[in-house]
Amino acid sequence: DGGITQSPKYLFRKEGQNVTLSCEQNLNHDAMYWYRQDPGQGLRLIYYSQIVNDFQKGDIAEGYSVSREKKESFPLTVTSAQKNPTAFYLCATGEGNYEQYFGPGTRLTVT
Amino acid sequence: EDQVTQSPEALRLQEGESSSLNCSYTVSGLRGLFWYRQDPGKGPEFLFTLYSAGEEKEKERLKATLTKKESFLHITAPKPEDSATYLCAVQAGAGKSTFGDGTTLTVKP
Numbered sequence: 001d002g003g004i005t006q007s008p009k010y011l012f013r014k015e016g017q018n019v020t021l022s023c024e025q026n027l028n029h030d031a032m033y034w035y036r037q038d039p040g041q042g043l044r045l046i047y048y049s050q051i052v053n054d055f056q057k058g059d060i061a062e063g064y065s066v067s068r069e070k071k072e073s074f075p076l077t078v079t080s081a082q083k084n085p086t087a088f089y090l091c092a093t094g095e096g097n098y099e100q101y102f103g104p105g106t107r108l109t110v111t
Numbered sequence: 112e113d114q115v116t117q118s119p120e121a122l123r124l125q126e127g128e129s130s131s132l133n134c135s136y137t138v139s140g141l142r143g144l145f146w147y148r149q150d151p152g153k154g155p156e157f158l159f160t161l162y163s164a165g166e167e168k169e170k171e172r173l174k175a176t177l178t179k180k181e182s183f184l185h186i187t188a189p190k191p192e193d194s195a196t197y198l199c200a201v202q203a204g205a206g207k208s209t210f211g212d213g214t215t216l217t218v219k220p
Contacts, residue, residue, distance in 0.1 A: 004154075031206050042115075042198060042210040043155075050206055058207070090154050097142040097202055102154030 003027070004103035006091050011108045013085075021076045021106045023091035032074035033092040033100060036060060043090060049074055078108065085110045113138045113203050117211035124189055124218050132184040132214045134199030144182050145208065146175050147198040155198055158184075189218045 005024045013019045023032065031050045035043040045058030049068040063082025068074050078085045088107050094100040116135045124130055136144065143162055147155035159168040161177035168175045172193065174185045184197055196215045200208040 035210075040212070042117075042212040043200075044210075045207065048207060088152075092154075094206060096206060099143075099145050099157040099160050100208065101157065102147075105152070105154050107152075 004091060004093060004101060006089075006103035006106050008106060009104065011106055013108070013110050015110055016080045017110075018077055018079050019085075019108065019110075021078065021089055021091075021108070023074045023076065023103060024072055025074075025091075025093045025103075026072060027093055027101060028071070029093035029095050029101070030071070031094045031096075032068065033094070034058075034064075034066065034074070034076045035090045035092065037088045037090060037105075046076065046089075078110075113201055113209040115199055115201055115209050115211035117197075117199050117214050119214060120212070121215045122217070124186075124216070126190055126218055126220050127188045129185070129187045129189070131186070132197055132216070134182040134184070134211055135180060136182070136199075136201045137180075138201045138203045138209070140203050141201060142204060143202045144177055145200045145202070146182070146184055147200065149196045149198055149213070151196075158197075186216070189216070191218045191220050194218045 007022045033048040034046040047066040049055035065077045091103040092100040114137045118133045146158040149155040159175040164179045196213040198213045200210045202208045
C-alpha cells in the first residue's frame with residue numbers, strides 16, 4: 001500500500017520542549033518537503049530535501065531542523081526556538097517539476 | 112519572489128450553480144501550476160498540473176485553465192461533495208512550490 005505516513009496525528013507539548021514529527025514514504029520519490037499551515041492560510045515551506053543527505057531551508061526555517069539519512073524518511077524537529085509552534089504540519093513528496101503528494105498531517109499544540 | 116493570490120477567499124454556491132475560482136501569479140520562469148483540493152483536517156489532494164498558457168485539464172465537474180498571468184478552476188454544476196478548500200501552487204525551479212492561501216468552497220444542497 002503506497003503512500004506517506006505521518007505520526008502522530010495529534011501531538012501536545014509544553015512550551016520549551018523540542019518535539020520531532022515523523023514522515024515516512026514508500027513512493028520511492030527523491031524529494032521530500034515539510035510545510036506548515038495555520039488556520040485560514042495556505043502552506044508555507046519549512047525545509048525540503050531533493051536527495052538523501054542534503055536539504056535546504058524553505059521560507060520559514062527558523063526554529064526548525066531536519067535530517068535526511070534515508071530516502072524513505074524526513075523527520076522534522078520543532079525546537080524551543082520556534083516562537084509560535086502550534087500549527088498543522090504537512091509532509092509531502094515529489095519528483096522533479098511534478099505534483100506533490102501529501103501525508104495526512106500532524107496537528108501540534110504547544111501550551 | 113514568487114507570489115500566488117487566490118480569489119475569492121470564500122465562495123458559497125447552491126448545488127448546480129456553476130462558478131470559477133481564480134489564481135493569479137507572478138513567477139520567474141513558470142515550470143508548472145498545480146491545483147489541489149484540501150478537506151478539513153486532511154492533507155491536500157492533487158487535482159491538476161498545467162505547464163503552459165492555453166493548456167486546459169478536466170476531471171468530472173472541474174476544469175482548470177492557464178494564461179500567462181492566471182489560472183481558473185471552473186466548477187460546473189457543483190454538488191455538496193465538492194465543498195472543500197482549493198489550493199493553487201506554482202513551481203519556478205528546484206522542485207520548490209509556492210502556495211496561495213486557498214479558496215474555501217461551500218456548496219449547499
